Amino acid sequence: MTGLFSFLNDYKKIEKPVINVIVTEFFIQLINATFMNILPLYMAKMNYSEEEIAWFITFRFIGVFSLALPIGKFIKGKKLFPFFYLSAIGVPLFGLGIVFAIYFKISWLMYLTLVLWGASFTFMQIPISPFILRNSAKHNHTAAIALSYTTWSFGGILSGVLIAVLHFINPNIFSEQNILILFSVMGFAGIYFLTKTKFDEKVVEVNTQNTNINAKTNWKLIFKALFPTLIIATGAGLTIPFISLFFEKVHQLNAGQFSIISAIASVLVAFAAMLVPRIKKNIGYKIAIPSTQSLAVISLIALATTQYYSQYSIAVYIAIICYLIRQPLMNMAGPMTTEVVLNYVGKNNREITSALTSAIWSGSWVLSGLMVNLMFGLGYQFANIFLITSALYAVGVFMYYLLIVDYIKREEKGLIES
Secondary structure, three states, rough: OOOOHHHHHHHHOOOOOHHHHHHHHHHHHHHHHHHHHHEEEEEEOOOHHHHHHHHHHHHHHHHHHHHHHHHHHHOOOOOHHHHHHHHHHHHHHHHHHHHHHOOOOOOHHHHHHHHHHHHHHHHHHHHHHHHHHHHOOOHHHHHHHHHHHHHHHHHHHHHHHHHHHHHHHHHOOOOHHHHHHHHHHHHOHHHHHOOOOOOOOOOOOOOOOOOOOOOOOOOOHHHHHHHHHHHHHHHHHOHHHHHHHHHHHHHOOHHHHHHHHHHHHHHHHHHHHHHHHHHHHHHHHHHHHHHHHHHHHHHHHHHHHHHHHHHHHHHHHHHHHHHHHHHHHHHOOHHHHHHHHHHOOOHHHHHHOOOOOOHHHHHHHHHHHHHHHHHHHHOOHHHHHHHHHHHHHHHHHHHHHHHHHHHHHHHHOOOOOO
């Protein structure tokens, strides 16, 4: 394959079992993308306040946070494939439970189902990268991790397009509630691809000359690798769950309109993420990661400030353009930072590092959700909150740069296991 889509050649040799697991991840992310965009709007339609929505959303991340570290310790040296079944069943099942609880306003069930829904994600989130590194050839690692990252984007594309079409056909029949139910049911399709996967999973990685699964965890190395993630995740939690509300409250875009924008952004994110193997090969981590993230920070600042002149019609167009620029730039760094971090900590620390990554994202988003709840209550504007995110992102980008510099030094000394 030549020309514009020649980068697809990088993905042809990925092992079939890995592909099937990534397809299952896609169906889980299809639900995730739909709930991320539509759940706040559905709750608003059900007369929940912005503070209540922010508080409710944090409970999803409590589930992930509470289970991440125990799961990371438990899966070390064990088969990972069975955990994907738990995620493929739990995410759509508890998604339906969330909608039921909101509709009938059963508070205790709302919190319970959202915690369990978030917990179900951990059974895919935590094992997926270690699974890829165990069960794919070294030359396929970057492509497989990048493809795994694109499942969020492709899920967002399909979700956005279908929601926009359904909303156009009949917004009353395909209400926010019915859309959430429909996509939850569609998510069960991921189970099919797991049942079609027959292979001998690798449990102990090959070439573990200097690695023992019972060896002591290097916490100092792990903390150093994950500190930039902690900063970035804290900032992201202040913004990402509330993007759809920003466009609705500030720029008066409805669910159908925002879904179109979200779908376009997802296309750009997917395309950018799939270019990652080529970008890594041509310019390396040291330039690729900080440059893309820095441009994303600038775009977020421009997006946030549109609230200050939202009374002018041009503001919404500038906000949309900034959002479409920010999304691919920030997300395309994800596969590269994941590979850097997991190689930096070494084979003995990968499972626990993957678990801690999920715990950091979830814990930071819980904290951020509580902060947003407080800031909404104090009358903070979306712009102020998003600008705080931009400042945190800037610090995180610099910390990633320092990590990459140290990564290169350790690689030259032969201390990096890949």
